[in-house]
Amino acid sequence: MNYFKKHLFILSVSAILLIPLFANPLMEFYLNELLLDARDDTAWQLEITKTPITADMYLTTLTDTALFGRPIMYNTDDFVVITRDSLAAPLHIRYCGDILQLHGESGAIMDQIGFGDVPDSEITAPKPGMSICRRSFIEGEEQHSYLYFDKSPTLGLANDSSNARGNCSGYVTDRSGHALDSVKVIYDSYSTSIGTVIEVYEYTDENGYYLIWDYARTENFHYKKDGYEDDSRVISNWPDSTILIPTVEMKETVNAISSKPDLNPNYFVLRQNYPNPFNLQTRIVYNLPLGDLVEMSIYELSGRRVGRLVSGFQGAGWHSVTWNAGNSASGIYIIRLQTSQALLSRKCLLIK
Ligand SMILES: [Ca+2]
Numbered sequence: 001m002n003y004f005k006k007h008l009f010i011l012s013v014s015a016i017l018l019i020p021l022f023a024n025p026l027m028e029f030y031l032n033e034l035l036l037d038a039r040d041d042t043a044w045q046l047e048i049t050k051t052p053i054t055a056d057m058y059l060t061t062l063t064d065t066a067l068f069g070r071p072i073m074y075n076t077d078d079f080v081v082i083t084r085d086s087l088a089a090p091l092h093i094r095y096c097g098d099i100l101q102l103h104g105e106s107g108a109i110m111d112q113i114g115f116g117d118v119p120d121s122e123i124t125a126p127k128p129g130m131s132i133c134r135r136s137f138i139e140g141e142e143q144h145s146y147l148y149f150d151k152s153p154t155l156g157l158a159n160d161s162s163n164a165r166g167n168c169s170g171y172v173t174d175r176s177g178h179a180l181d182s183v184k185v186i187y188d189s190y191s192t193s194i195g196t197v198i199e200v201y202e203y204t205d206e207n208g209y210y211l212i213w214d215y216a217r218t219e220n221f222h223y224k225k226d227g228y229e230d231d232s233r234v235i236s237n238w239p240d241s242t243i244l245i246p247t248v249e250m251k252e253t254v255n256a257i258s259s260k261p262d263l264n265p266n267y268f269v270l271r272q273n274y275p276n277p278f279n280l281q282t283r284i285v286y287n288l289p290l291g292d293l294v295e296m297s298i299y300e301l302s303g304r305r306v307g308r309l310v311s312g313f314q315g316a317g318w319h320s321v322t323w324n325a326g327n328s329a330s331g332i333y334i335i336r337l338q339t340s341q342a343l344l345s346r347k348c349l350l351i352k
Helices: 003-022
Strands: 031-035 045-049 058-060 065-067 079-082 097-103 109-116 131-139 142-150 165-174 184-191 197-203 209-215 218-224 231-236 242-250 281-288 292-300 305-314 317-324 331-338 343-350
Touching: 031 097, 031 109, 109 131, 142 184, 184 209, 197 209, 218 242, 231 242, 281 292, 281 343, 292 317, 305 317
Parallel strands: 165 242
Antiparallel strands: 031 045, 031 131, 045 079, 058 065, 058 097, 097 109, 131 142, 165 209, 184 197, 184 218, 218 231, 281 317, 292 305, 292 331, 331 343
């Protein structure tokens, strides 16, 4: 081995050994969509993205294994749809609940989808005609992913979540049945790369009522209010449905004061707009403890103001305003409420 070849060899080995160190820190997701058949547990369709399939790769479930046996080419640049005919043998996937895993040539688990009544299940079992889809998004430098149900499967195409949300609603009271307003109902949360926890939440109104429009999936809803013990419920949501959550009765903490409903709270409230995400119009409700000069504006994340909804003096109490976003592009916007006493803001999502 001459000098040049020897060093090339060392460089190559080093490069191979160092790959894990320089690998993209973002987690990769390959199993993008799964459509099952309630009558035939081998008649599924699976959409895989972002990885070429080689002959040595294989799929497993809790009770079955099937090797691909041959490479599989992409139909398009991005997606390939796998069926039992793509495998060397049929693979049984249980409709009521299973964990489907994609394994690489080395046997390593590349990705998995769990659903139904199985350990670490991410969502409940699907209803006929609905596929299990993955949604991935990037917050800061962290990639996040979760599964949801879609009643409009998109095998071979990018997942489309426009038919994948449903409503979850209910009431929160104290133990005497009095409505509790301003209860924080947290229905999603995730951690960023620097450890900050981002909470996604809604507040109950003066009747103790809340309505959340969220992806069809299983979530742990957390209920929080000062003076009361935290509570939580596991909620499964379906596309286009309205789930009525049994009334949550929050228990007062030992030193709690009055439990009467706070019809005109003596503090600033800027509720999450509804609906959110929204397509064209959304309603924003807020409370002023005192009459004041008020300005409410909408900003892009870049800080550019795209609209002013309120400007002038308003009296104490609840107010509402509608934002018609007809001229704005899809994306995240910030609703900012400013008075001489307070500055409150909320993020909202416009999807066209
Ligand atoms: Ca798809």
